[in-house]
Amino acid sequence: MTTISKLIRASHQIDMSDIIREGHPTLRKIAEEVTLPLSDEDIILGEKMMQFLKNSQDPVLSEKMGLRPGVGLAAPQIDVSRRIIAVLVPNIEEEAPSQAYSLQEIMYNPKIVSHSVQEAALSEGEGCLSVDRAVEGYVIRHSRITLDYTDKNGQSQRMKLKGYNAIVVQHEIDHINGVMFYDRINENDPFAIKDGLLIID
Structure with missing residues (x-):
């Protein structure tokens, strides 16, 4: 059974055993474009990935x-x-308490089409499900991005993001380009602050 056949089985829920760790060659490959219109396989895989995130954020599950x-x-x-x-x-914004998520989306072939000159980093650094160790330092990214992608209904979308949401999406787009978050940390001075760098708490 192929990896994807196992993942999209109706009875299978993605868990930590399905997630490959740093050092695995797939994490350093530039991933292939998804063919449009979307196949059932790709739609189901996206839904399974989203369900993993929901399960991972549920304290009981x-x-x-x-x-x-x-x-x-x-x-x-x-x-x-x-x-x-x-x-x-x-x-976590108090302005819209009725919304459980500030960003909830499955994206196919996401591509950053423009970004701010200003750079940003999370004050506590970044972590990754594929990295089982703490890596300290500022991960330098764009503070604002505009991206194009195809949604799970096969519709073309354009989205503008800033702050934490922009950083999350950039982290994931790095993965489909074979880039790990720690590649963006200054090796010589992990906590170096360049002029204009926005630090996000």
């Missing part, structure tokens, strides 16, 4: 299934070298 909480997952992380990402960012 995550403990039961042994999941690490995640806000994003890219297909290469489950050893499928395709340009598919899922992002699920809980809403």
